Amino acid sequence: MEYQEAKDKFISTWGSLGSLWGINKAMAQIQALLFISTKPLSMEEIMEDLKISRGNTSMNLRQLMDWGIVTKTLVAGERKEFFTTEKDVQELARIVAVERSRREIKPVVKVLDEVSSIKDDGTAKTKELIKQTKALHELTETMDVMINKLVNQKQNWITKSLLKLFK
Amino acid sequence: MEYQEAKDKFISTWGSLGSLWGINKAMAQIQALLFISTKPLSMEEIMEDLKISRGNTSMNLRQLMDWGIVTKTLVAGERKEFFTTEKDVQELARIVAVERSRREIKPVVKVLDEVSSIKDDGTAKTKELIKQTKALHELTETMDVMINKLVNQKQNWITKSLLKLFK
DNA sequence: ATAAACTTTCAATAATTATTGAAAGTTTAA
DNA sequence: TTAAACTTTCAATAATTATTGAAAGTTTAT
Structure with missing residues (x-):
């Protein structure tokens, strides 16, 4: 496999994975492109490489910046804006985890808490609704705590966590 | 909040959460409905309650069964089919995690492995592609191992894992 | 065998979501 | 200032995805 083929394959796979996770295709592809780029890219270069419109590029770059994954960089002697993505995979994963949690x-x-707190009118169906949404509430909250715990280990969090779990 | 309002809120929240995670709305709503139901439901009842067509119900029930989350149940004296979902949240979470991993x-x-294994032609861009996709490959594989490790503890896996991580 | 009761399939259609492109907005250099 | 260089916005349009509903398929009881 040649460079160009590998690059295309990586970008398109990352793109479809993104859309499977509620992140839109263009957004994921822009991030992928920046991720393997050796230098900051301008909007022009991104548009051209991915064959997407200026508007689309602009909107998705903004979203990536909202997520905190992409940042503007100044390039000496250039007027236009250049963009880079977080290059460290562990830090990238941390940001994504925290953002998805939020x-x-x-x-x-919040909704599960509200729903599971309705007044118990004594009927079987109300009891079941309360019981099941309570269980789901507890699960979801535990998972959220877990994610935030994992992620706050900063340095090498994935490896550290894995070790703990294997013990 | 009354029963009906709470029920609707739960089903619609679960539905939109589902579509955010690549599971379609109807599929998530059917599961939610079964999850808080006190008894197995027929296709007829599901259609009526969620106001979706027979075809839609049939297709999404099938998908839920493919995921292993919903099962057909026989109800004594009834000819038509009835459906139930896994009621234990931890088991539900386990199934979802394993399926998403798969x-x-x-x-x-697999793709990351292929892409990161291309021949190093010595150029900077090839080196960067290899380096970054290798890092992503390692990360993704570690996360996958982690999920499967977590999930194979069976009994009370979430609580157990949380304890380990907090140490 | 037949027909009633039920489920599945799938082409047509609707709903949703992403993308374009050009006009409006902003910044910078001279 | 002004105008060129650049970015953003957003209504229109395209692409994708979900849903319907009726015909075809299957199962069961007699």
């Missing part, structure tokens, strides 16, 4: 898990925990 | 993570690990 955006997706926490709101669900 | 369906999503493993194929990506």
